[in-house]
Every structure is written in structure tokens, then in C-alpha cells.
Amino acid sequence: MKIGRVCACFVLLILFAGFVSAESVAAGQLSADEIVDKANIAAYYAGDDGRATVKMTITDNQGRKRYREFNILRKDDGPDGGEQKFYVYFKRPSDVKGMVFMVHKHPGKDDDRWLYLPALDLVKRIAASDKRTSFVGSDFYYEDVSGRGVDEDEHKLLKSDDKFYLIECRPKDPGSVEFSRYQVWIDKQSFMPVKAEYYDKENTLYRRVEALEIKDVQGFPTVLRSRVENLAAGGKTVSEFSRIKYDIGLKDDIFTERYLRRPPRQARR
Numbered sequence: 710m711k712i713g714r715v716c717a718c719f720v721l722l723i724l725f726a727g728f729v730s731a732e733s734v735a736a737g738q739l740s741a742d743e744i745v746d747k748a749n750i751a752a753y754y755a756g757d758d759g760r761a762t763v764k765m766t767i768t769d770n771q772g773r774k775r776y777r778e779f780n781i782l783r784k785d786d787g788p789d790g791g792e793q794k795f796y797v798y799f800k801r802p803s804d805v806k807g808m809v810f811m812v813h814k815h816p817g818k819d820d821d822r823w824l825y826l827p828a829l830d831l832v833k834r835i836a837a838s839d840k841r842t843s844f845v846g847s848d849f850y851y852e853d854v855s856g857r858g859v860d861e862d863e864h865k866l867l868k869s870d871d872k873f874y875l876i877e878c879r880p881k882d883p884g885s886v887e888f889s890r891y892q893v894w895i896d897k898q899s900f901m902p903v904k905a906e907y908y909d910k911e912n913t914l915y916r917r918v919e920a921l922e923i924k925d926v927q928g929f930p931t932v933l934r935s936r937v938e939n940l941a942a943g944g945k946t947v948s949e950f951s952r953i954k955y956d957i958g959l960k961d962d963i964f965t966e967r968y969l970r971r972p973p974r975q976a977r978r
Contacts (some may be wrong), residue, residue: 744895746790746875749859751806751900754789755929756955758782760975763948767847770943777845780976784959791816797854798976805845809969809976816858816939822851825969832969848916848937848946872897882947886917899930913975915941926953 739747765777778801782847786792796808807827814820822835840852868875874895880886891907901923907916922934931953938945963973 734966739874741866741876744866744876744900745859745864745878747900748893748895748902749916750943751788752902753793754785755931756927758957758959759955760952760957760959761950761954762952763950765847766947766949768945768947775846776857777805777847778802780978782959782963782976784961784964794961795854796964796968796976798972800977807972808845810851811964811966811969811973812854813964817860823966823969830970832966848939848944853937867892869897873903891916892897903929909941915939921947927955929955 713907733972760780760782762780763778765779767775767777777799779797779799782796784794786794793814795810795812795814799805799808799810807825809823809825811823811825812820813822819837820840822840824833824835825831826833835851840848843849844851844854862878863881865877865879866874867877874897875892875911876893876895878893879890880888883889887909888907889910889912891905893902894904900916901920903920903923905918906914907918909915917938917940918935919938920932920935922932923930925931931950933950933953934947936945936947957975959975962968965976
């Protein structure tokens, strides 16, 4: 399944990735921005909505493991490339059970993000300044889940071979993020991103995201297993996806604040 927008938000592909049939385009006919736009549509707009169960294994630099399991729902508002809504319901372990993370994605401006903490019966808004903090103790960030807007970065085509486009992305506002640039490998046939590498302000590689297994689901190549590595700290997060379905007819009212405290059946089961 899929969530978000591409190049500047490749990690989101790992949480919810799908495919839209790509046109046959000869190398060199597309600009970097056009490739990124096609990858954005291919990776994050399969079907009109979707659902998946995600199991995360979080491993620290000493080999200690923690686990997270959650269901994620996605619904598109309007045409491909437009606004989207996401609903994440945590099932396990007990310290996060019942927690809900919801996103209303607005391409071109800041997303709206909410976090419901059942132990405190508290609904918390996630500020834009917090979007690059850890998502429930994993190596993902809040921004990875909700997505980073394509127009927040400048894109450059570094290389094109028989299999991949290699795109470099640099933030237009370097002070708003911890990375100086990152590179994304995009499959030339499907336009799906398959790997991203992030570099810090000293131009040192510190983060890597990879799709480890891809399989066709309802006609859409879909990520079934992925890995995010924190090369600086030594940790990693592996995600496994199951019970994936597209075009299930989700209703708009699921993605409203009133359902933060009483998750719908589609999120809990």
C-alpha cells in the first residue's frame, strides 16, 4: 500500500507503495522534475484508497529489538497528485495499543497531523517543526509517514541506465531539515523508487531506505518488505506488509477528529 509523495518523501513509499502503469518513454526525454512527478503518481496514488497491516521490527545499535504493529488506511481526495488522508491505528505492543496517528496531506503547504494518546485521552497536534522527529521510536520520521512535498526540493537527474533513473534532491530551505541532499533510484519501467540515500550537512551518508521485496497486488507492484537504516546511530527498522487491499470504498468521515478516540472497524480489524 502507499502513502505520500516521492523523491523528497521516498520513505513513505515503504509504508504504502503502489503502481500506476507508466508510458514508454525513452531515456533523456524526461526532465528530473517530470521523472519525480511520474514517480510520485506511481508510488502513492494506486487506486482511490487502500489498507495494509504493517509489522515493524526496530533494532538498536546493540542488537536489541522492539516491535510495532499497526493498520494504515489511505484515501485520495480528487485527482492523482492531489490531497490525501491517512489513518494509522496501533495494535501492538501494549504501550502503543489504541494510539492513532492521522494526516491530512495538502500538497504545496504544511500537512495537518494529529496524534491520539489513549493513556492520557489526549489529542495532540503535531507541529510542522516536529515533522522530522522519530515516529513511535522507529527510524521513520513523522514526515516520512505523511510525506514531503515534491516542491520542497530541487531535482537533478544524475544518471540514467537501462534500469534506473538516479535523481538528486536538495532542499530549497536547508535550515528546515537535517539533510543536505539525498539520492533516489527510480525504476525506469514502473517509475517506482527502490532506494534512497540521505547525506548530512557534512556530506556524509547517514541514512538509507530500501524496498527489499516487491510483489504484484491487484495489478499494482507493491512493497511487501522494506528497511530504513540509521547509519550514523547504527539502528535499523524493517517493515513487513500484509493484508493489502486497494479500492475498498473508505468513507471520508473515518478521517475526522471524532474517530481518533473511537477507531472505525476498518482500522481495528
